Amino acid sequence: MERSLRRNGKSFLYGEKFAWMCQDIVSSVDSVRDIIFFNDKEIEVLNKHLFLTSKPMVYLVNLSEKDYIRKKNKWLIKIKEWVDKYDPGALVIPFSGALELKLQELSAEERQKYLEANMTQSALPKIIKAGFAALQREYFFTAGPDEVRAWTIRKGTKAPQAAGKIHTDFEKGFIMAEVMKYEDFKDEGSENAVKAAGKYRQQGRNYIVEDGDIIFFKFNTPQQPKKK
Incomplete structure (x- = not known):
């Protein structure tokens, strides 16, 4: 690994950090799989190397x-x-x-x-x-007059990043997420009934999306750069 890092001087600092991360893992656990919670950047790095022991089973x-x-x-x-x-x-x-x-x-x-x-x-x-x-995945739903769609996200994803799964502009211009739980919708029978029961919530950018959330995102459309 060290020789590989030395051959690519431009990414040495990045590679050095990765090497230290691997060393910490090896010294603290028997298997990469024993570490359940990686952040998104660490997952991106690990996926490039396809470690067998990092795969949940x-x-x-x-x-x-x-x-x-x-x-x-x-x-x-x-x-x-x-x-x-x-x-x-x-x-x-x-x-x-x-x-x-x-x-x-x-x-x-x-x-x-x-x-x-x-x-x-x-x-x-x-x-x-x-x-x-096992893959730390979950669904949230969006619904409109013509379509109901399920979106797959990683568990622990915040509302702006979930909105970004639909379109990057949704994440960039995120204002709020209007959320109701699937179970509440099922029990109450309609969106209006969920609202009447006080179970329809407005959530900000720190809201962590939960499995089965039905979400309506509000966002500002990013301004297009003026043509010169």
């Missing part, structure tokens, strides 16, 4: 349809013990690829009947949620 254990439905397999406990020993805290999710394939080939009605008859459920929703959680 979710372990998917593929079972036969029969074993998945009866929730029993002789290897499952041993796999869980191995994960607990070598990657403490990591999630282990049993699933059946054969079952998931079969479900995809059925209509929605047939799928529901099959699951009820076998007293089981698809593992896909759990796998998707676990993947998002």
